[in-house]
Amino acid sequence: MDAPPLSQFIVHARSKGMDFGTIRALLLAAGWKEKDVLNAMSSEQLDLAVPLPPDAGGARNATLHLLAFGAFHTAIISLVLLFFALIDRRLPDVATDDLFTTTDRWNSTLRWLVAQIVISFPLFLIPWRYLLGEIRQRPEKAVSPIRRWLTFLTLLLAIATLTVTAMTLLYYFLDGELTLRFVLKVLLLSLLAALSLVYFVGALSPNRGQAIDARWHRTFGWLAGILVAAGLVWGMSAVGSPFQQRYRKLDQRRLADLRVIVDEIERIVVQQRRTADAELKRPLPADLDELVAAAEFQRPSIRDPETGVPYRYEVLDERRFRLCADFRFPRDESVRVIWNHPAGEACFEFDVLEISR
Template sequence: MNEELRQFIKECLEKGIDRESIRNVLLEAGWQERDLRSALAAFSDVDFPVAVPRPRPYLHAREAFLYLVSFISLYVFAFSLGTVLFGLIDHTFSNSLNRYGSSPSTGEATAIAAVIVAFPLYLILMRRLASAVATDPERRQSLVRRWLTYLTLVVGAGIILGDIIALLASLLTGDPTLNFFLKVAAVLLIVIPIFGYYLWDMRQAEDEVSISVARATPVLRALVIVAVVVVVATVGYSIYVIGTPGQQRDIRLDRERVNDLRRISNNIDTYLELNEEMPASLLDLLGPQYYVRSIEDPDTGAPYEYRILEDTDYELCAIFAAEIPEREVERRPFLETIWDHGPGRTCFMLTAKGEKG
C-alpha cells in the first residue's frame, strides 16, 4: 500500500470527512479504484476521534506450515500427474520414435503413488485453510500465502509459455507428432486450471473483495469434482495399463530370472575358455573368478536347470510367472529375443563360445 495515500486517508478520517468524499476526490486526482479500496479498508469504520487501523493479517506458524505443505503437495501432484499422462500417451500411441530404453513401469508406479498421496493431501489442507479464511477473511492477505501463490503463477505462466514455444518450434521444423500434441495438451490440462484458479483467487484478495459463499462454493465444488474425476480416471487407467501390484511383482521376478540366466550363460563361456571343457554343474560357476550372482530362482530358491546336450551346446531352464510385457518386447534389442519366454517352465538352447583369441 502506498504510504502517502494511507497517510492522506488517515488525516481525512481524523478530520471527520466521510469515506465516499475521500474516495471521490482521490478518483478525481487519478488514483485507481483498487488502490483506494485497499487503503480505505486498512481503517476500521468505527466512530472514534482518530482513525482506527484494522488489525493486519498475522499468520501463525501452524498456518504457514499448512500453506507450505499444501503448495508442495500441489507441485508434487501436478508433476506426477504429468508423468502419468506422458506414460499413458507413450503406451497408447507408441511409435518408432519413442521405443527406447527399458520399461518405464517403475517410474510410472512412483508417479501414480505420488498422485494418490499428494492430491488428497492437497484437497484436505486447502479445505482446512479455506475454512480458516472464511472465518477470518483478513488471513487472505498473509505474506506466505501471497508469495507462494505468486510463485505458483510464475511457474504456471512459464510452463504455458514454454509449451507454446515448443509447439511452434515443432511446427516450424515440420516434425509435429501426435504424441507431442497430446503431451502439450496434457501439460496445459494440468497447468491452466491451477493457473486460472490462483490468478482468480489473488485478484479477489488484492481487490479485498468479500466472496459470497453462496456464489463461490458451487463453482469451487464443481472444480474439485471435475479434478477428482480426472485424477481417479487417470490413476485407474494407469494401474490397468502397468498392471496390478501382483502382476508387477511377477514381471520383476521374471526379469531377475532372465538376468540370472544371462550371467550364467556368460560365465559358462568364461569357464569353457579357462578350462577347455564345459562345467559339470552350475556349482562350478561359483568360484571367485566368476561373477554369477545366483544359480537359484529368486522366488522359490530352487536351482536353475542346466544340462549339456552335445559338445558346447547346452540347455538352461527356469520357471517363469508371466508373459513378457508387450512394450518390453517392442523396445528391447534384437539379441535379447533369445530370452523370450511365456508363463511356466521355459528352456533355452544355447551354445558356449569359449574360444580364445
C-alpha cells in the same frame, strides 16, 4: 461464571471513576502484559473483538500455505509426467523413443509417479481445505501476504507454461512435425495450466476481505479429483497390481540367475575367453551342482526363487548346452534380445565358444 481477575478489576476500577489510562498504568505496574491489558479493555467496551491483521497466524499460517502449494506443484508436475509417460507408451515414436528403455524401466518410472501423486494430492487438499475454512471464518485472511505471494508464483508458472506450450506448438507446426502424441501432450499441458490459472485467479478475491464462493472451490476440487483419478487408474492399469510387480521381479531374478550360470560355465570351461583364440580347457559341467562346486567368480543360484525347483540344464554336445526356466510373463525387449522369452517354460541354447568370441 465469575469474570476473570483482569476483567473483573477493570469493571471495578471503572465503577470507581478511574479512566482507562490510570487503569492501564496500574496493571502494567503490577506486571500485566500490555497486550492482555488492551485486549481486556477493548472487550469491556466493545461488542466486537478487535480484528487481527490478515497475516495473523505467523509461522503456522506460513507452514500450511507452503505445504499446500508445495504439494500442489508436486502433484500437478507428477500428473503431467505420468500422462506424458502413458501417452508415450501408448503411442510410440520410433524417431524419438529411446531404444534402450525397457519395460521394467517404464514400469519403475510409472510406479514412482503414481506414488508421488497418491501422497502429494491429499497433502494439498487437507491443509488447503483447512485454510479455506479459516477464510470463511475470517475473510481478511484471503489476502494474507504469504497466500498472495504463493498464489502469484503459481499464476506465473501457469502463464509461463501456457506461453512455452504455444511457442512449441507453433514451432512444430511450422516445422511440419506435428504428431498425435505431441498434440495430446500439448492439450493435456494446456488443460492443466489453464485450470490452475483460472482457479487461482478466482482465488484472489477481487474485494479485499471477502471470502470466495465455496462452489468455486468445490468445482475445482471435482475437476482436479477427476484428472487425478483418471491418471492413477490409467497408471495402475499400465503397471499392474503389486502382486504382478512381485511376479515380474521374480522373472527378473530368474533371468539374472541364468546369466550368472552362463557366465560361470564360460569361466570354468573356456581358456582365453572373449578372444579369437578361445578354446575349451575342460568339458562342460555334467550338472548344475558340479558348476556350483567349480565356480570361480560367483557361486550361481541354481534354483527357482519362487518354487525352489532347480533350473533345467542339459549338455547338448561338447560345446553347446541348454538352460530352461519357467516365467510368469513374456519378455520382448529391444536390448539383450537373446533373453527374450514367452510366458511359461522358456529354454536358451548356448555355444560356449561363441559366447566367448
